Amino acid sequence: MFCLLVLMCFGERLDEDAVRAIAVAQRDALLYLSSKMPVFAFFPAVTKHLFRGRLQKAHALRRRQMELFVPLINARREYKKRQGGADGEPKKETTFEHSYVDTLLDIKLPDDGNRPLTDDEMVNLCSEFLNAGTDTTSTALQWIMAELVKNPSIQAKLHDEIKSKTGGGGGGGGGGIVDWCRGCTSGETKRLYIYRESHQVNAEYD
Incomplete structure (x- = not known):
């Protein structure tokens, strides 16, 4: 599931080892910053000397994120440049047309000389994006699975549609099946889930 967030973020379908490395870096940084760094909110002029080792560890975790993210950001930057050329470039099967990084590369800061975002800002x-998307994505997928289990007829219909998109071979659909799932299943889930939540909230206040 985390691999979907990485794909949405960087626009590239990475191998399992690369995804796992990003997941470990994110988890380590999140756990350490949330548990060890709040101490610097109190008397920072003193605590930065008392807990110097914590700062060094935090910087090391940050460097690890930079090592993992910056090459992916640069690869996406080069991809956009090549796509913007006169001839363009054939898209690899592992490369998606749009990504979160694309939007970051397009941002200009008018209050700061209309400059683009720095690599450090984009890594942040x-x-x-990866931290915030984990819980929401897992919740949505759990809800999808629960609804499919509760509604066998819908499950059968979904199975038939997937077979029709993949030719019944269980694979070979490539990006087509991903686009279909995103546009159909995910879109319908968001529509129904928001609708149900709003009605539940309204019912509580009626």
Whole structure:
């Protein structure tokens, strides 16, 4: 599931080892910063000397994120440049047309000389994207699975549609089946889930 967030973020379908490395870096940084760094909110002029080792560890975790994210950001930057050329470039099967990084590369800061985001700023935003998307994505997928289990007829219909998209071979659909799932299953889930939540909230206040 985390691999989907990485794909949405960087626009590239990475192998299992690369995804696991990003997941470990994110988890380590999140756990350490939330448990060890709040101490610096109190008397920072003193605590930065008392807990110097914690700062060094935090910097090491940050460097690890930079090592993992910056090459992916640069690869996406080069991809956009090549796509913007006159001839373009054939898209690899592992490369998606749109990604979160694309939006970051397009941002200009008018209050700061209309400059683009720095790599450090983009790493921050990518890290926030991956952290924030984990719980919401897992909740949505759990809800999808629960609804499919509760409604066997819908499950059978979904199975038939997937077979029709993949030719019944269980594979070979490539990006087509991913686009279909995103546009159909995910879109319908968001529509129904929001609808149900709003009605539940309204019912509580009626």
